[in-house]
Amino acid sequence: MKLNKIYLQSFRNLQETMLMPAQHFNIFYGNNGQGKTNLLESIFIMATMKSFKTARSSDLVRWGAISSLLKGWVERDGVTREIAVFLDNQGKKIRVDQKAVTRIDDFFGHLNVVVFTPEEVNMVKGLPELRRKYLDRAVFSSDITYLSVYHAYSKILKNRNMLLKRGEKASFDIWTEKLVEQGKNIILSRLAYLDALRDLLKRFYREISGNEEAVDISYRPYHMDLADCRGDVADAFAEALAKTATEEERRGTTLAGPHRDDVEFILNGRPLKQFGSQGQQKSYVLALKMAETEYLQKKFHSQPIFLLDDLSSELDQERKKNLMEFLKKRDMQVFITTTSLQNINVDEIENYRTYRIEEGKVLH
């Protein structure tokens, strides 16, 4: 899929902008704080309805303005759709081909993006929540049913926690059964995604790092023994809840389940978070994202759009070159931000456009 046209009005610090991106490389360059990341963020919002920077719609509206409008014309298999997102302090409204979208099904898959930002490397060392968030977003972008299962689980969890806090026993077992049923579905989806991603991750880590270091990725359920029980995740989850029953009663909260699970990133058989250098961590997360683009391509039979923020600060010369080789080989539209054009060897690429961003103005 390709974004053929973008229109932005009152979004962050960006001035009213109309862009006709190149089919392959689009490079936004300029000093810090000029609006480069904001531009990538606008594309991400049109694809996912979410920002990768903030949860509040009002943060996205240009200071002093009442609302923002983002429009993207996306071509896929010869059909062009117009996606419009309206933002104000009430939230977001979305239209596809001028029709209001009320159900996620009407919106899903029209614009697939994968984003890599410097902040994302923090998930390697950060709290499990960051890795869960990454995984959930990745699973959802390729499987529309995941979101409803996830919401159902969250609701049940909230109810069960309420009963635990109040010490109510009457319907507790029913809520535990419901929790296990939905939780099992979440875990199975996550495991299936990681199984599909693993080989791609290994391949792209080799490609980006240019060496033979072995990487892996593993699901780490909290308090749960999943070994040899792939077919029986529900049993493992129920056992974990039984094991933690006394403690959860004492603390008034559910201690086992997908809301507590973690994902381990592994390099040469050891946890990346403890033993990986900065460079290895960056390469790993980038390889994860490259793997995600390939996975989405297979799933949707269409290349997603790749958003790469602040590439210059993230990778050394060798890795940058390897990444460019990966991108050059694919019919994938890419939006890259960098502080200087010197960071990207434009002589070696075809079908590209560069834009200078200065105080929110996109200069062609």
Ligand SMILES: Nc1ncnc2c1ncn2[C@@H]1O[C@H](COP(=O)(O)OP(=O)(O)OP(=O)(O)O)[C@@H](O)[C@H]1O
């Ligand atoms: N709602 C808003 N209205 C107006 N300006 C905003 C809004 N939100 C953020 N900004 C401004 O946008 C600018 C940040 O832009 P952005 O993050 O895109 O910078 P950048 O060019 O990517 O810089 P860097 O290279 O440092 O990452 C800041 O100057 C910030 O004050």
